[in-house]
Amino acid sequence: MRPIADTGLLVGFLDPGDQHHAWARKCFDELHTSLTTCEAVLSETEYLVPGSGPDLMEMIRRGTLKIVALLPAEAESLGALMKRYERMQYADACVVRLSEIVPDALVYTTDKRDFAIYRRRGRELIKTVMPK
Numbered sequence: 001m002r003p004i005a006d007t008g009l010l011v012g013f014l015d016p017g018d019q020h021h022a023w024a025r026k027c028f029d030e031l032h033t034s035l036t037t038c039e040a041v042l043s044e045t046e047y048l049v050p051g052s053g054p055d056l057m058e059m060i061r062r063g064t065l066k067i068v069a070l071l072p073a074e075a076e077s078l079g080a081l082m083k084r085y086e087r088m089q090y091a092d093a094c095v096v097r098l099s100e101i102v103p104d105a106l107v108y109t110t111d112k113r114d115f116a117i118y119r120r121r122g123r124e125l126i127k128t129v130m131p132k
Helices: 007-014 021-030 039-048 053-062 075-084 090-101
Strands: 002-005 035-037 065-067 105-108
Touching: 002 090, 007 021, 007 039, 007 053, 035 090, 039 053, 039 065, 039 090, 053 065, 075 090, 090 105
Parallel strands: 002 035, 002 105, 035 065
Antiparallel strands: none
16 A cells, blocks of 8 residues: 555644644554655645644655645646535645555545545545544
8 A cells, every 4th residue: 555644644743732643653653655645735734733844844855755746737637626525625635636646545634524525536435544
């Protein structure tokens, strides 16, 4: 499986006060490969954990995070996802699209509500890892 990092995983990892901090730390401790993510997730993480930008850049520099640029090539697919799921935010659309283009994708997320609804390629469940 190829892991994809959603915002909740990164927020939990970087913010010791986050309710999912222990879960996120455990995920990072158990993963022995890079996590794929996108710039939208980085922006959302930095917004939710102010000052985390340097730590995120270090994670990229070390290869812990691999960034996939989705725009402009995936604009049509992202727009279709956001149209299909009326309240879908851009970062979620990017994570769903990553799950479609990354072989054997496994999304690490804390967003149980939305990722229970989202589907990849129209009807496929998105494989996820979430806190209990």
